[in-house]
Amino acid sequence: MAINETIISKLKEKIKDESTEKIIEEVLNTVEKGGSPKPAIKKIFKKTK
Amino acid sequence: MRLEEIKLENYRQHKDLSLNFSRKLGEKDLHIIVADNTFGKTNILNAISWCFYGQEPHLQNESLAVSRINTSVVNETRLAGGGKIKVSVQLTFREDNGDRLTFKREETYNVSNTACVAIGSGIHFSMPGPGGVESVEDKDTFDAKVTEFVPQEIHEFIFFDAERLKNFFGSQMQKNVKTGIYNFTQANVLDKAARAFKDYLNDEIEPQISKSGDTDVDKAQRAKKAAEKARDKQQETVDGILHSIRIAEEEIARLNGIIGNHENIGEKEKKRQSLAVEIKEKETELKECNQRLMVLCRSLYVFTRLFPSVKNYLRFIRDAETNNGKTVAVDREELKKYIDNRHCDVCNTDLTESALSYIQHIIDQNTISARLSSQMQIDKNSIMSAFHTYKDDLDEFHKKNDKADELSLKIEELLNEKAEIDDFLAHVPDTETIKESISQRKEFEQSRNTELQKLGIEKQQLEKLEKALSDAEKDYNLVLAKHKNLSELLEDKRVCDNARKALEQISKEVLKECREVMQQKTYDIFCKIMTRKGRYNSFEIEEDYNVKLYDNLGNQTLGSCSAGETNILAYSFTLALQQVTGKDSLLFIDTPLGRIDVKNRENIINHLVNIADDKQVILLFTPSEYTENAANIIAGRYSSYNNYTSNE
Numbered sequence A: 001m002a003i004n005e006t007i008i009s010k011l012k013e014k015i016k017d018e019s020t021e022k023i024i025e026e027v028l029n030t031v032e033k034g035g036s037p038k039p040a041i042k043k044i045f046k047k048t049k
Numbered sequence B: 001m002r003l004e005e006i007k008l009e010n011y012r013q014h015k016d017l018s019l020n021f022s023r024k025l026g027e028k029d030l031h032i033i034v035a036d037n038t039f040g041k042t043n044i045l046n047a048i049s050w051c052f053y054g055q056e057p058h059l060q061n062e063s064l065a066v067s068r069i070n071t072s073v074v075n076e077t078r079l080a081g082g083g084k085i086k087v088s089v090q091l092t093f094r095e096d097n098g099d100r101l102t103f104k105r106e107e108t109y110n111v112s113n114t115a116c117v118a119i120g121s122g123i124h125f126s127m128p129g130p131g132g133v134e135s136v137e138d139k140d141t142f143d144a145k146v147t148e149f150v151p152q153e154i155h156e157f158i159f160f161d162a163e164r165l166k167n168f169f170g171s172q173m174q175k176n177v178k179t180g181i182y183n184f185t186q187a188n189v190l191d192k193a194a195r196a197f198k199d200y201l202n203d204e205i206e207p208q209i210s211k212s213g214d215t216d217v218d219k220a221q222r223a224k225k226a227a228e229k230a231r232d233k234q235q236e237t238v239d240g241i242l243h244s245i246r247i248a249e250e251e252i253a254r255l256n257g258i259i260g261n262h263e264n265i266g267e268k269e270k271k272r273q274s275l276a277v278e279i280k281e282k283e284t285e286l287k288e289c290n291q292r293l294m295v296l297c298r299s300l301y302v303f304t305r306l307f308p309s310v311k312n313y314l315r316f317i318r319d320a321e322t323n324n325g326k327t328v329a330v331d332r333e334e335l336k337k338y339i340d341n342r343h344c345d346v347c348n349t350d351l352t353e354s355a356l357s358y359i360q361h362i363i364d365q366n367t368i369s370a371r372l373s374s375q376m377q378i379d380k381n382s383i384m385s386a387f388h389t390y391k392d393d394l395d396e397f398h399k400k401n402d403k404a405d406e407l408s409l410k411i412e413e414l415l416n417e418k419a420e421i422d423d424f425l426a427h428v429p430d431t432e433t434i435k436e437s438i439s440q441r442k443e444f445e446q447s448r449n450t451e452l453q454k455l456g457i458e459k460q461q462l463e464k465l466e467k468a469l470s471d472a473e474k475d476y477n478l479v480l481a482k483h484k485n486l487s488e489l490l491e492d493k494r495v496c497d498n499a500r501k502a503l504e505q506i507s508k509e510v511l512k513e514c515r516e517v518m519q520q521k522t523y524d525i526f527c528k529i530m531t532r533k534g535r536y537n538s539f540e541i542e543e544d545y546n547v548k549l550y551d552n553l554g555n556q557t558l559g560s561c562s563a564g565e566t567n568i569l570a571y572s573f574t575l576a577l578q579q580v581t582g583k584d585s586l587l588f589i590d591t592p593l594g595r596i597d598v599k600n601r602e603n604i605i606n607h608l609v610n611i612a613d614d615k616q617v618i619l620l621f622t623p624s625e626y627t628e629n630a631a632n633i634i635a636g637r638y639s640s641y642n643n644y645t646s647n648e
Helices: A005-014 A018-032 A037-048 B041-053 B071-079 B139-149 B152-157 B162-167 B171-184 B187-210 B215-259 B265-322 B332-341 B353-426 B431-482 B484-529 B563-581 B598-611 B628-634
Strands: B002-011 B014-020 B030-035 B083-094 B100-111 B116-129 B132-136 B159-161 B536-541 B547-551 B587-590 B617-621 B640-644
Touching: A005 A018, A005 B484, A018 A037, A018 B187, A018 B484, A037 B187, A037 B484, B002 B041, B014 B041, B041 B083, B041 B100, B041 B152, B041 B159, B041 B587, B071 B083, B071 B100, B100 B139, B116 B139, B132 B139, B152 B159, B152 B171, B152 B563, B159 B162, B162 B587, B171 B187, B171 B484, B171 B563, B187 B215, B187 B484, B215 B431, B265 B353, B265 B431, B332 B353, B431 B484, B484 B536, B484 B563, B484 B598, B563 B587, B563 B598, B587 B598, B598 B617, B598 B628
Parallel strands: B030 B617, B030 B640, B159 B587, B587 B617
Antiparallel strands: B002 B014, B002 B083, B083 B100, B100 B116, B116 B132, B536 B547
């Protein structure tokens, strides 16, 4: 199951910054698939630097 | 999704049962099963639940101890010298895209002459995959597929036992719905992600900032942490109060369920007592009144019987008084002197023998008349007095008679009122429990109100602390911004902060929106089905999924409305929940009309039949539910009909 479209559009409304939005989406997808979010955040931050 | 087939093998009453629910072309997706109570209809629900979750929530207490293996098969196997028996339930569904999904759970038993022991179990799931049908046999994947397909929290809103609808709005169901909605709206994912950003900030970023060694950063960080701690503590206080309020409201709702429409039982009992006292007083008054009437009756009777004679006598006296019969006023001594002197002084003549004799006659007559006259006067007075008494007695008799009539009517009225209360109280299942529940509810209401007052104060304090935290965070960010070496960490912190706040807000919003849609849809469906239109004004789902149904006077009526109305509300809630959660799946109802009153039965059936245009509806009736009227409504409008009654 993917993250609900309503949630994604709300996210776009609230987060004007595209890169932050992408980070959040990635974390949400990780959580949705049953993955652990904290290492995912760490990985995303490292990747973006 | 549609349920295509249920196959039960050696499961409880069902040695070998296969139910097919294919939709006939051009027909409604309605499937009817009519079966005796002994058939094991509810065990079909248990079989579904067992297949999905390994649980059988619809079992009666006495069945809990009994093995799920079919007993006749066990006996047959024993007669054959023992062996292995497989119990299995297989459910086949078809998705809207045509995919066929099969869920199967089985259990193997070793049966000997002395024992029947489960020796193994297994699950099986299959669905079409890119390379053909994919099969899954490990428990975790099976459970994940079930959760995706029919989450356990809301399975009772798809496969439900209408006999259990009285508990539908109970606290457990509220929790299930809340959890179901929480998962379906993906608020759980949002909250988990929000927590992860918060944890990352606190565990990874903040410690790195601390390491910078700058005093002003350290000071601002400490101030922020202190503000955060104070806010969190206050939040805990508020949450604690909210928890107490929720518990009190759950208890109030539970007690309302017990009290039902026996709300004013205490007042009724007091009224019965006061009526009993009043009836006794009135009866005593009536008794005294009747006793007096008896005395008056006797007196009036005697007088009435004597009245003709008395009347004649009185007339005689009156005649004597008014006509010549009046006695002559003579001086008897004077007349005696005339006789003695043989001379009349009036006319101054001597009296002859004949005159003397006449005078003697007058004297004699005069003597009798005077006694009579005197007696008649006495009699007349007595009679007149008796007449007055008679008249007074008659007046009193009429008054007393009216009073007795009035008292009799009043007593009858009071007895009727008391009989109604007696009847009401006779139908109260357990007077003491009701009274105790009312008293307990009062305590919970008081406790809730106290907590609500506290909540207002504590929430104000929380707002202040949140403002203080926000200020501390701003200060902290300003200080951090001054340190170029922390710019990267500051950026990560900003991302984490923004992400957390956005995710928390979205989570709250989706839950609120979902609740509002649920609320409106439930109410719309409810109004559509209800026979008694216009009685209810609104339906409310609170944040914790505690539901309230208000009537036109603004009273909360859930708990006191009829079983039928509660059922209709439950159906409406279920249909709304299915729509909202996107699990717009089938509706499988055991005893759909069990607790519905006659007036609403037709409406319910019509509604369920109409729903079957867009949704698969499977109804399991008992013969007493499936009346001629129900059969007429359903006739020719279903895709399948199975009758398992003994008559059939």
